[in-house]
Amino acid sequence: MKLLVIGIDGGTKEIIDGMPMPFTQSLFLGAASEHLEEDLISRGWAEALTGEHASTNKGFYLMPCADGSYDFSASYSKSEMVSASSNKPIWDLLNENGVSVGIVNVPTTGPADEVSGFIIAGGGGGVKAGGGVPDGMVYPPSYKKILENNRYVFDVRLPGGEDTVSGFLRKISEAEEVQKNTFVQLAKQEKPEFGFHCFRITTEVQYLARYEIKRCIEAFSDCRAKGLEFEPDNEIQRELVNHYRKLDESIKFIFRELDPESYIIIGDHSTALFEYEGNIDVWLSEKGYLKVLSPVEAFIRKGFRFLKRKALLALGGKNPPKASLIRRPITSFSKNKTLAFGTFYDTGNFAGIFINDSDRFGGPVKGLKATKSIVDNICKEFNSDPVSIEYGLIAKPYREVHENARFQHLMPDIKIHKPDSIYFSSRRWKFITDNPNLKALSESLAGVRYPYSGVKGSDPLFVCSKNLEQLIHEGDPNDLRLAYRIISRFFIQAN
Structure with a gap:
């Protein structure tokens, strides 16, 4: 050989x-x-x-469907890779x-x-x-x-x-x-x-x-x-x-x-x-960029989505893709009052922020100028936050540095540069918290799920x-x- x-x-x-x-x-x-x-x-x-990078071969671990919804795709196939790549x-x-x-x-x-x-x-x-x-x-x-x-x-x-x-x-x-x-x-x-x-x-x-x-x-x-x-x-x-x-x-x-x-x-x-778990939505909420729904509002939204899906099926619509392939933000936030939301549980280890723009999500932010202004403001505030400084977190524009890339629209607008040991998932309502699984393993696998004590x-x-x-x-x-x-x-x- x-x-x-x-x-x-x-x-x-x-x-x-x-x-x-x-x-x-x-x-x-x-x-x-x-x-x-x-x-x-x-x-x-x-x-x-x-x-090729995901910006040109579409090989993202998690990407928005960018269809006016907050659906994200966790799937990727050889056919997509071959057709997307030059x-x-x-x-x-x-x-x-x-x-x-x-x-x-x-x-x-x-x-x-x-x-x-x-x-x-x-x-x-x-x-x-x-x-x-x-x-x-x-x-x-x-x-x-x-x-x-x-x-x-x-x-x-x-x-x-x-x-x-x-x-x-x-x-x-x-x-x-x-x-x-x-x-x-x-x-x-x-x-x-x-x-x-x-x-x-x-x-x-x-x-x-x-x-x-x-x-x-x-x-x-x-x-x-x-x-x-x-x-x-x-x-x-x-x-x-x-x-x-x-x-x-x-x-x-x-x-x-x-x-x-x-x-x-x-x-x-x-x-x-995997030492710490983070949630960018907590920080965005505290700074006024994200409006969390009340439990009642979240329940009503969930019920409306269920009824809408049933109605579409009754009218001859197709079943949506398998739930394992479609993921939605874990945080229930107001679509109209939220300017930005964080990346959430995915199979990569990328911490980022999406601007809630009208083109991809049907959100309130319209146009590149408004998007850039919010990106700059978030980066400035985030980088001066004492907790960000303590844990070595730095926010920088990400999507704009891939200008003209074929799949630029699928990228977060901001990347949080961070130690690999901090995994951002939106699962726990705290900006940064200790990973409770960072300890000796017991033999039983009952209730054990990834990620446990290791991340990418x-x-x-x-x-x-x-x-x-x-x-x-x-x-x-x-x-x-x-x-x-x-x-x-x-x-x-x-x-």
Whole structure:
């Protein structure tokens, strides 16, 4: 294999350096690395697959429908990515230049395209966690039988049919083991020049158990300093250590069996410790930019929306998209008296503010001049707030710096620059509050939901073999679009 890309969803250098992963650590010692910065509104894997930011490939974690409602979409698909992007997806670009590909479990690759080589689409995108092998997710289709024989699992999501954290961790390790074996089996059969295998489910471990992982890293460090062997405190820590040992062994197995000439190891984001939870709507309400509805008003609005939906269905209208794909602001606010509202619970880690404009939401703010005035005023007030200063929060215009971008209208008007450890969700009515889940995990999974003790971080893992360093050019973007550029330059310049 000429070039191998290993993806680790949520890949975090601190974790790989701190846990027992000697083979991967040895790779890092002889490699080049880049410190990337993701804004966490744009999906990292979509950036790596297209070389484009969400402003041009529509790969937002959460975006307004911008149809006069306050509906937001949490869905994103390969078809949207391909149709929105001006660049070809990496598999098409390489195939058109005579390069065969072997891609397994990378998000936003399904349904699998017809390629020179093979693709097993990544989990997500409608694939049921723990289910069988759906049609259309494997190319060539004949390889579906191999996956079935291997008992291939596309995805595992909490609770994964398990009652305990330890059982959940074991299930993830078992699924990733089968995925890795299947990738190597097909790669040895097809012999693609480019390979891309993603350990996607590891990110589920880190969202759930980031606090326990931190405790393990600290204990390993302390034991090394004292010349002692690390002994886990509990069964959860024991399974965490086993997970990272198996991940390291899997990476070693792939390298040993496929012997790549060059390699890249990347994450789509890192995983940070979730220390505080924030709610921008609280600040906006206190400053008069957002008018919260009374409980009675909120009840009336909910009832009106229910009756409206029933009436539309009675008149032959279609059912709305699945509730899991459409989200609405958690805060019930007055549409006519609210000038701005904050981003709310989503699968990224982006804190921002939307101006309640007439074009996107049917709100009271009309025109660019009025929008800019409110943006400037909010940024000035927010940045002088003692609480913002205490927690390192800085508000800056965001939407306007992407002027003329195709999907600029889907962006928040303001970005709150912040530590990754503060996750803004609108779930709790306090500007900044401690995360109650930042503590040792108990074995029971009853009532446990994401995010728990880990959230997306902005500094994804990016390591590559030394010979690829020359393919990084001055002016290249400092995010995962860089991966697309290195891969394309490696093959197309070589040819």
